[in-house]
Structures are given as C-alpha cells and as structure tokens.
Amino acid sequence: MTVPQPFQYQGSKRALAPLILQYLPPGTTRLVEPFCGSAALSIASAARGRVGEFWLNDFNAPLAQLLSQIINSPKELGKFYKEIWRADHADALEHYYQVRESFNRTQDARLLLYLLARCVKGAVRYNGEGWFNQSPDKRRLGTRPETMQASLNAISALLRGKTIVTALSYENVLANVRADDVVYMDPPYQGVCGERDSRYFSGISFDDFVAQLTVLNLKNVRYLVSYDGRLGSRSYGKPLPARLRLTLVEVEAGRSSQATLLGRDEMTVESLYLSPALADELDVHPSIHRHRRDEQMQLMENPVPYGKAKVSKRIS
Numbered sequence: 001m002t003v004p005q006p007f008q009y010q011g012s013k014r015a016l017a018p019l020i021l022q023y024l025p026p027g028t029t030r031l032v033e034p035f036c037g038s039a040a041l042s043i044a045s046a047a048r049g050r051v052g053e054f055w056l057n058d059f060n061a062p063l064a065q066l067l068s069q070i071i072n073s074p075k076e077l078g079k080f081y082k083e084i085w086r087a088d089h090a091d092a093l094e095h096y097y098q099v100r101e102s103f104n105r106t107q108d109a110r111l112l113l114y115l116l117a118r119c120v121k122g123a124v125r126y127n128g129e130g131w132f133n134q135s136p137d138k139r140r141l142g143t144r145p146e147t148m149q150a151s152l153n154a155i156s157a158l159l160r161g162k163t164i165v166t167a168l169s170y171e172n173v174l175a176n177v178r179a180d181d182v183v184y185m186d187p188p189y190q191g192v193c194g195e196r197d198s199r200y201f202s203g204i205s206f207d208d209f210v211a212q213l214t215v216l217n218l219k220n221v222r223y224l225v226s227y228d229g230r231l232g233s234r235s236y237g238k239p240l241p242a243r244l245r246l247t248l249v250e251v252e253a254g255r256s257s258q259a260t261l262l263g264r265d266e267m268t269v270e271s272l273y274l275s276p277a278l279a280d281e282l283d284v285h286p287s288i289h290r291h292r293r294d295e296q297m298q299l300m301e302n303p304v305p306y307g308k309a310k311v312s313k314r315i316s
Ligand SMILES: C[S@@+](CC[C@H](N)C(=O)[O-])C[C@H]1O[C@@H](n2cnc3c(N)ncnc32)[C@H](O)[C@@H]1O
Pocket: 009, 010, 011, 012, 013, 014, 034, 035, 036, 037, 038, 039, 040, 041, 057, 058, 059, 060, 168, 169, 170, 171, 186, 187, 188, 189, 200, 201, 202, 203, 204
C-alpha cells in the first residue's frame, strides 16, 4: 500500500507506522497526535481505515497551518506551490533564500511547504530565535508540482471532514483528551540538555513530560510514546521511569549506515512505550521487533520495508 506523504520531515515515523499501528486497538474512535510533525501515523492509520477521527497538533504554528491547508484546501495550496516551484529556475539558490526570508518574516504556511520540499534532506532547522535557517539542497529541485498536487489531494481525501488541527503546547492537548481517545506521542528528541533540539521549533522538559504521563495514567488514558532508543548497546535519551508502569516494545529500526561506514555492525533500536491501560487492553508484554538483516536504515530516504513484525523475543 502506498501511503501519501505531505513532505519529508526529520524524525518522521512514516517507516515505523505500520508497526506502531499494530498497537492501536481495533475500533479506535479518535487518534490524537499532540506532537504530530508530518502526521505520519494519522495518515497511515487513515489509509488503512483504522480510525474514525483525528486530532493533529503541533506547537509549530506554521506547520500546523500547513497541515490544515493540505487537508482543507489542497487545490489552492498545490497551485501556490506550482507557481513558487516554477519561479525557482533562474537562480534556484537565491530564490530559496528569498522564500526563506519571506517565510521568516510572514510565517506564511504555504511558503513552508516549498522550504520543506527544497531544503537539505527535508531536515528542518531553527535557530535560537525560532527562525527557519536550513539551507537548500543543491542537488535536487524538490518535489515536482504534479507529484505534490497528487499527494496533497490524497492526504485531503483521507483526512478531510474528520480531522481537527491545532497549534497548542502538548499539555493543553492532553488536558482535553477524551476517555475513548488513543494518544500517540512522538516528542522532540532529547538534546544534550534535554530541553531544546535545533531540529524542531521547540523542546520539552523531561520532568514536565513525566508529570503529564502520570496524570494520563490516573485518568486511564490509552497512549503510546516513542521516546528514547539505543544504537547497539549505547542508549540515547533518558528512559522513562519505571513508576509510570509503561510496557516497553523495542523496535529495530535498521542498521545505522553511519556505523556501517565506520565498520561497526550496529542496529538502531527505537523505544515504543504503551500506557498501562493500553497494554492491559491489548495484553501486550515487553518485547522486541526484529529487523531483517539485509535492510539498511535510510532515515530521510524512501521508507524501508519492515521485516515481518512479530514479537520474537521477550525482555523483562
Ligand atoms: C519528533 S517530531 C514528530 C514527528 C512526527 N511523529 C512525524 O511522523 O512526522 C516532534 C514534533 O514536536 C513538536 N513540538 C515541540 N515542542 C512541542 C510542544 N511543546 N508541544 C507540541 N508540539 C511540540 C515539534 O515541532 C515537532 O514537529
């Protein structure tokens, strides 16, 4: 099944989505993504007809507005993209920098679509003042307008009429989830200081996040969190504390191409935590999903097909 993608996005869960969706209870009424980014999980679940309604939220307001326009006015957005993409050719790099300057001044979400399609590996970067400062990809021209229009139309067809989009800080979303919601959280990676990562518009505090999860547990909310992980035996990020009683499912995301280049055969493993209410309902135990040996992880390229996703080993 080809699932449409609105734009490349650093940390997109597009490739992992089929596996994460195995932990979505059948008959889920609404999927809430407080840190939606490119909305990869919601789009994948809509494509599989798994969920009736969606709440997409991202604190990055132009990004949230862009998702709203993709869903509600794909034709107008596609037309705008076509015009700006075509204007690219005389001096492509200069054109990019002009659009970037214009976006930073106006925060016009339509310009962000062009920047995401055109910037290096779709990897957003923000400086300390929140200005988009990523450079253009000098080797590629970005998604062709016809391809872009087809993706926008496909995403709109999947989500229109069933999705709300907001640009709140995640706590305000969690305070308003309903008892029958399932919440998928993919917060910004924990940077060195744990608070801010230049790849995203904003960072979150670890302690605040743990406090929010504690409240969700008290309310018996069903949720999933993508959080820390490891490369080989080295962990990155701080693990979520045991007192939250989360069930850890480790997912082998693939061999790290960088480690392979350095002659190390290391697997990147991402953590997916299930809330007590969700793990009880699905009867899930700690486990690890193995990745097929011949697959190389390609973080920002086409999604890698996953090995048969079955629980092959239990860890305690
Ligand atoms: C790892 S990315 C999510 C990627 C997403 N799962 C996808 O597939 O594209 C984390 C997102 O959290 C957003 N974010 C950062 N701080 C936030 C906050 N306080 N509240 C809500 N969203 C926030 C960032 O803008 C970023 O888009």
